Structure formats: C-alpha cells, structure tokens
Amino acid sequence: MFYTRTRGYESSLHSALDKNNIPTKVYLALIENVTNNLDTFGRYLNLKKRMLGVETLKYSDVYAPVVKGIDLKYTFDEAKELVLDSVKPLGSSYGRVAAKAFKERWIDVYPTPGKRAGAYSSGSAYDVHPYILLNYNGQYDDVSTLA
Incomplete structure (x- = not known):
C-alpha cells in the first residue's frame, strides 16, 4: 500500500x-x-x-491427447497462415503486427546447432520489436507454440 x-x-x-x-x-x-x-x-x-x-x-x-495415431504435419507457411487466421478476432491492428513479425523475420524459426531447445521471446530492448526464438519441426505443438 x-x-x-x-x-x-x-x-x-x-x-x-x-x-x-x-x-x-x-x-x-x-x-x-x-x-x-x-x-x-x-x-x-x-x-x-x-x-x-x-x-x-x-x-x-x-x-494428454484424446485421439491416438494422428500425426499432423504442417509446413511453416501453413503454420503461419493458421496463426494469422487465428489472430483475426483480436482485431486488425493485432493482425498487422503479427503479419509484420513474419514479414520482417522477427522469428528465428528452425533448429540450428547450438540453439537452445524450446521457444523464447525477448522484448527487453526499449523501442525495438521483440525477437522470437523457436525450433519449428512441423508438429502441431510447434504451430501452437508459434501462435
């Protein structure tokens, strides 16, 4: 107080x-x-x-998955479109920022040697857009993480 x-x-x-x-x-x-x-x-x-x-x-x-035996795969472009479609209800300004993040490559997508596992977002620099690090392998969970 x-x-x-x-x-x-x-x-x-x-x-x-x-x-x-x-x-x-x-x-x-x-x-x-x-x-x-x-x-x-x-x-x-x-x-x-x-x-x-x-x-x-x-x-x-x-x-826990409730349906077994389904192995969905998504290209990064498919994942990108799913994400952009999913943010439409949040408004056009939100969608524009999401589209800009993809277009201007704020996202380091693919696994590379020495890159940490998981996904991280760093937006601590003042007045600079966030950077997103993830290891996209085409799984449904990767699409969910990207979103």
Missing part, C-alpha cells in the same frame, strides 16, 4: 497493472469473461476425464 499511495495510484491493482501498461478495465474484463465461462470449462474438463477414462483428472491430464 505504501508504494501505491506514494506513487499516486488509485489502487494496488492499478499499481500492479501499470508497469505492464495494462488498463484496469482490460484486466477486469478478463476476470469477468473467465468467471462467465467457468461452467463451459468445467464441462470440457468432465468430457476430457470421460474420454481419458480416469476418475480424477490431474493437471497433466489436461494436455
């Missing part, structure tokens, strides 16, 4: 969100939407539990 009052913030929430430039109304809208959709998520989890044939769903089960 001391920091909140000293810095002239309206609330501790506003103080916490301000450092990442997140408007309070955006945060509150997120909380409201999550709350409004908890029943839907609960139905999904119950369905997943039935499909996996388990009595108790554990955290690791949430990511």
